Amino acid sequence: MDVVLDNLDLFVGGLRTTVSLTLLSYAAAFVIGIVVAAFRVSPVPPLRGAGALFVGTIRNTPLAVLMVLFFFGLPDAGVIYSSFTSAVIVLAAYTGSFIAETVRAGVNTVAVGQGEAARALGLTFPQTLRIVVLPQALRAVVAPLGSLFIALIKNSSLAAIISVPELAGTAEQLISDTAQPLPIFIGVAVAYLVLTLPAGALVNALERRVAIVR
Amino acid sequence: MKKALCAVLIGVSLIAAGCGSDDDDATTTATTVADKAPKFAAGSTMAKIQENGKLVVGTKFNQLGSGLKDPTTGDLEGFDIEIAKLVAAELFGVSPSKAEDKIEFKETPTPVREFSIQKGDVDIVIATYTINDTRKAFVDFAGPYVVDGQTVMVAADNTTIKTLEDLNGKKVCTARGSTTPKNLTDKKITANITLFDTYPECATALRQGRVEAVVTDRGILLGLVEQGARAFKLVDIDVSEEPLGIGLKKGDDAFRDFLNDRLEEIFESGEWATAFAGTIGALGVETPVPPTVNRYAGTGAATSVATTGTTAATTTSTVATATSR
Numbered sequence: 001m002d003v004v005l006d007n008l009d010l011f012v013g014g015l016r017t018t019v020s021l022t023l024l025s026y027a028a029a030f031v032i033g034i035v036v037a038a039f040r041v042s043p044v045p046p047l048r049g050a051g052a053l054f055v056g057t058i059r060n061t062p063l064a065v066l067m068v069l070f071f072f073g074l075p076d077a078g079v080i081y082s083s084f085t086s087a088v089i090v091l092a093a094y095t096g097s098f099i100a101e102t103v104r105a106g107v108n109t110v111a112v113g114q115g116e117a118a119r120a121l122g123l124t125f126p127q128t129l130r131i132v133v134l135p136q137a138l139r140a141v142v143a144p145l146g147s148l149f150i151a152l153i154k155n156s157s158l159a160a161i162i163s164v165p166e167l168a169g170t171a172e173q174l175i176s177d178t179a180q181p182l183p184i185f186i187g188v189a190v191a192y193l194v195l196t197l198p199a200g201a202l203v204n205a206l207e208r209r210v211a212i213v214r
Numbered sequence: 215m216k217k218a219l220c221a222v223l224i225g226v227s228l229i230a231a232g233c234g235s236d237d238d239d240a241t242t243t244a245t246t247v248a249d250k251a252p253k254f255a256a257g258s259t260m261a262k263i264q265e266n267g268k269l270v271v272g273t274k275f276n277q278l279g280s281g282l283k284d285p286t287t288g289d290l291e292g293f294d295i296e297i298a299k300l301v302a303a304e305l306f307g308v309s310p311s312k313a314e315d316k317i318e319f320k321e322t323p324t325p326v327r328e329f330s331i332q333k334g335d336v337d338i339v340i341a342t343y344t345i346n347d348t349r350k351a352f353v354d355f356a357g358p359y360v361v362d363g364q365t366v367m368v369a370a371d372n373t374t375i376k377t378l379e380d381l382n383g384k385k386v387c388t389a390r391g392s393t394t395p396k397n398l399t400d401k402k403i404t405a406n407i408t409l410f411d412t413y414p415e416c417a418t419a420l421r422q423g424r425v426e427a428v429v430t431d432r433g434i435l436l437g438l439v440e441q442g443a444r445a446f447k448l449v450d451i452d453v454s455e456e457p458l459g460i461g462l463k464k465g466d467d468a469f470r471d472f473l474n475d476r477l478e479e480i481f482e483s484g485e486w487a488t489a490f491a492g493t494i495g496a497l498g499v500e501t502p503v504p505p506t507v508n509r510y511a512g513t514g515a516a517t518s519v520a521t522t523g524t525t526a527a528t529t530t531s532t533v534a535t536a537t538s539r
Contacts, residue, residue, distance in 0.1 A: 075422040163408045176391035179348045
């Protein structure tokens with residue numbers, strides 16, 4: 001494992017990029033997910049259609065394809081983002097489409113009477129969603145949202161294909177410098193576990209904390 | 215010496231394996247004369263490959279000049295492919311033009327080459343594979359069959375990069391797994407390295423202005439310039455010397471001797487020069503003098519990938535400064 005210890009600075013650098021990539025994209029994905037889910041349950045047909053279109057296209061396209069299309073394709077249309085920004089946008093949109101569906105499932109767990117009562121009190125649709133439905137819906141889907149976070153940590157490794165120097169890509173270069181794939185891959189696996197295990201524990205704790213006692 | 219002696223003894227040329235140390239080799243070899251395909255010592259890699267009926271060659275599918283897969287026909291073309299055919303021709307006793315049927319090509323991009331050889335997925339790797347000491351800890355190399363050098367490709371209208379030092383602080387692209395970063399560090403150049411999986415992506419990044427230069431082997435860059443519709447040009451900078459070899463399983467010295475003998479044979483016969491002229495030469499490179507095969511002393515079994523690999527320091531190597539991609 002000497003090769004890992006000798007190059008610890010590279011690993012830490014890659015890990016740092018992976019962490020910032022993940023946190024930024026998840027924050028953006030959460031906003032995207034909530035908005036798209038709101039669209040999908042809204043009473044306005046064009047909004048519902050737009051939400052369905054977003055989820056339908058982004059969720060059903062392989063992440064690697066989205067990355068390459070966004071990074072190499074858009075410049076030909078005159079739009080150029082750095083590799084890191086591109087990766088954040090693509091990861092956020094991709095994860096956002098999954099979050100949207102998860103949140104929508106959460107909304108469906110909220111009893112119909114809750115929405116009816118809110119409307120009876122004179123709340124508008126956005127108010128109903130924000131004050132009554134979403135707080136209950138989100139509590140129901142903490143676990144799947146946590147799974148999506150963990151999936152995002154691992155998905156961020158695909159940013160290497162558009163040259164973001166994150167953990168997996170950095171390790172791959174190190175392998176060819178040293179020709180010692182096994183210790184390096186083990187190091188990479190450990191580094192991802194260092195991120196994902198605490199993330200999982202955090203999600204469990206959060207779930208217990210916000211669980212609705214029925 | 216052994217080879218020459220053996221050839222005299224049994225009147226069959228160039229069956230290196232048959233000229234090894236055991237006695238039964240000679241008898242096995244002697245029976246070959248009637249057959250079209252040469253016979254090799256039982257249990258040798260050459261004999262096993264013959265038995266399988268196919269030489270499995272790892273190569274790159276995306277490099278014009280060395281190895282490029284035609285998307286419409288599925289055929290591979292390039293200098294590495296020609297070398298593979300010339301090797302297979304000798305193994306199976308067929309003419310090089312028909313050797314294609316005896317080869318199964320597998321794609322081995324830069325990062326997986328050592329793995330593919332160690333796992334036995336391929337018999338040999340001919341994939342613009344630079345011979346260096348790090349890699350010799352894991353695989354052995356026959357050859358070099360050509361000496362390439364790393365150089366610099368820039369956008370056609372670039373006027374700022376003229377010397378190696380001009381790369382300081384510039385955005386330089388290369389493929390992940392390449393030795394370019396190390397080569398630049400060795401030359402005290404501090405560039406801002408961008409890594410993609412393959413070189414065509416580097417070319418796209420260069421076209422889009424995301425990077426300012428692409429640094430790798432001249433043969434690869436010439437292919438990209440050719441495909442780039444006048445968008446790119448090479449700058450006359452020598453970044454490193456890259457002796458390209460045929461990768462094979464470490465410790466298989468009989469097979470390595472066979473490959474080295476075959477390379478020397480095609481250097482001599484002119485088949486090598488024809489292959490070069492028809493592939494890399496077609497991109498505007500003059501056919502050079504064939505390199506000298508480096509029969510370095512073997513260092514035994516492969517360092518397991520699980521260990522630290524520091525025991526690897528191989529003997530020899532006239533191999534100069536190089537590293538590779």
